[in-house]
Amino acid sequence: MAGSGTRVLIVGATSAIASEVARLYAAQGCSLYLLARDPDRLASLVGELEQLGADLRGHASGDLDELQHNAGRIAAAIEALGTIDVALIAHGYLGDQRRSEASLDEALKILATNLASPISLLIPLANQLEAQGAGHLAAITSVAGERGRPRNFTYGAAKGGLTRYLEGQRSRLRPRGVFVHNIKLGPVDTPMTASHRKNALFADRRAVARTIVRVLERRRHAIYVPWFWWLIMLVVRLVPEPLFQRLRSLSGR
Ligand SMILES: NC(=O)c1ccc[n+]([C@@H]2O[C@H](COP(=O)([O-])OP(=O)(O)OC[C@H]3O[C@@H](n4cnc5c(N)ncnc54)[C@H](OP(=O)(O)O)[C@@H]3O)[C@@H](O)[C@H]2O)c1
Numbered sequence: 001m002a003g004s005g006t007r008v009l010i011v012g013a014t015s016a017i018a019s020e021v022a023r024l025y026a027a028q029g030c031s032l033y034l035l036a037r038d039p040d041r042l043a044s045l046v047g048e049l050e051q052l053g054a055d056l057r058g059h060a061s062g063d064l065d066e067l068q069h070n071a072g073r074i075a076a077a078i079e080a081l082g083t084i085d086v087a088l089i090a091h092g093y094l095g096d097q098r099r100s101e102a103s104l105d106e107a108l109k110i111l112a113t114n115l116a117s118p119i120s121l122l123i124p125l126a127n128q129l130e131a132q133g134a135g136h137l138a139a140i141t142s143v144a145g146e147r148g149r150p151r152n153f154t155y156g157a158a159k160g161g162l163t164r165y166l167e168g169q170r171s172r173l174r175p176r177g178v179f180v181h182n183i184k185l186g187p188v189d190t191p192m193t194a195s196h197r198k199n200a201l202f203a204d205r206r207a208v209a210r211t212i213v214r215v216l217e218r219r220r221h222a223i224y225v226p227w228f229w230w231l232i233m234l235v236v237r238l239v240p241e242p243l244f245q246r247l248r249s250l251s252g253r
Contacts, residue, residue: 002217004029007057007081009074011064011121012091014041016190017140020209021088026054030086033077034059037091057081064091065112067120074124083132086216087125089118089139093155094192100154107154114158119165126169129178136216137173138181139166143224145184146233147244150253163222170221182222183212186229 002008008025012018013034025032026049036042039061046059058080060073078084093113100107118139129135144152145159163182170180187193188203196202203226211225224230236250245251 002028002030002086002213004055006030007033007083007085009033009035009077009081009084009087009125011035011087011089012037013059014038014045015090015092016192016205017185017188017208017212018088018090019045020206021090021212022049023052024209024213025086026052029055031055031057031081033057033081035064035073035077036061037063064117064121065109067112067116070117070120071124074121074128078128084125084128084135086136087129087138088212088216089121091117092140092142092192094152095155097150097152097154110154111158111161114155115161115165118162122165122169126173126178126180130173130176133177135177136179136181137169138183138212138216140183140185140212141166143184143186143229143233147236149250166222179219180221181215183215184222184224184229184233186224186226186232 002025008030010018010022010032013022014036022032022034022045032054034042034046042059042061046056049056060076062069062073064070091113093110095106095110100110125137129137139162141159141163144156145163148156166180166182173180185208186203187201188205188208189198190205208225215223224233239250
C-alpha cells in the first residue's frame with residue numbers, strides 16, 4: 001500500500017476514474033499534485049480532498065492539448081512534489097467515431113488528446129523518473145486499442161499508438177529502476193460513456209480505481225481492468241481477419 005510520503009502526480013485528475021484514484025491516495029496519506037483542464041471541477045475536487053485532510057502539494061488547470069505548455073506543467077509539478085513516486089496520466093477523449101470519419105478536425109482532436117498529449121507529458125516525466133532511478137509511470141489506455149473496430153477505431157488507433165509508446169518507454173526505463181504501466185480499461189460507467197447502453201461488461205469506477213492503485217504498487221506492466229478483458233481480448237486479437245470480417249458482432253457498427 002502506498003503510504004504517507006508517497007508523492008503522486010495525477011494528470012486528468014477530474015476524470016471520474018482519476019478522481020476516485022485521487023481520493024484513495026489521499027486516504028492513504030500520499031502527497032498529491034493534480035493537473036486537469038476544467039478549473040471549476042478541479043477546485044471542487046481540491047476542496048473535497050482538503051476537507052479529507054489530504055496532503056495537496058499543488059494543482060494546475062489547462063488544456064492538455066496545448067502541447068507546448070506540457071513540459072512546463074510537469075516541471076511545476078516536480079518542483080512542488082520534489083520527486084515523483086507515481087505519475088498517472090488519465091485524461092482522454094472518446095470523440096465521435098462517425099464524425100471522425102468525415103472530419104479531419106475531429107480525427108485529429110481524438111489523436112491529440114489520447115496520443116500526442118500523453119506523449120508530450122511522458123517525455124519530461126520519463127526523463128525525470130530516469131534521473132531519479134525509481135518510480136512508477138502509468139497511463140490509461142483501452143481495450144479499443146487492441147484491434148480496430150468500426151465502433152471506435154479512431155480512438156482505438158490513438159490508444160493503440162499509446163500502448164506501443166509505453167512498451168518502448170518500459171524497455172528503455174526498466175533497467176533504470178522505473179516501472180511503466182499500461183492500464184487497459186474495458187468499458188466503465190463514467191461521463192465518457194454516459195450515452196452508451198449499459199450491459200454487464202460495464203465496470204464500476206470505484207472498483208476500477210482500487211485496481212489501478214493496486215497495480216501501481218506492483219510490478220505489473222500491462223494490465224486489463226477488469227481482469228476478464230485479458231481473456232476476451234486474447235480471443236478478439238487471435239480471430240483471423242477473414243473470420244473477423246464475417247463476425248458482425250466484432251466487425252459491425
Ligand atoms: N469510461 C470508459 O469506458 C473508458 C474505457 C477505456 C478507457 N478509458 C480511459 O480512461 C480515462 C479516464 O476516463 P473516464 O472514463 O474517467 O472519463 P471522464 O470522466 O469523461 O474524464 C475524461 C477526462 O479527460 C479530461 N480531458 C479531455 N480532454 C482534455 C484535454 N484536452 N485537456 C485536459 N483534460 C482533458 C476531461 O476534462 P474536463 O473535466 O475538462 O472535461 C475529463 O476530466 C481516459 O483516458 C479514457 O480514455 C475510459
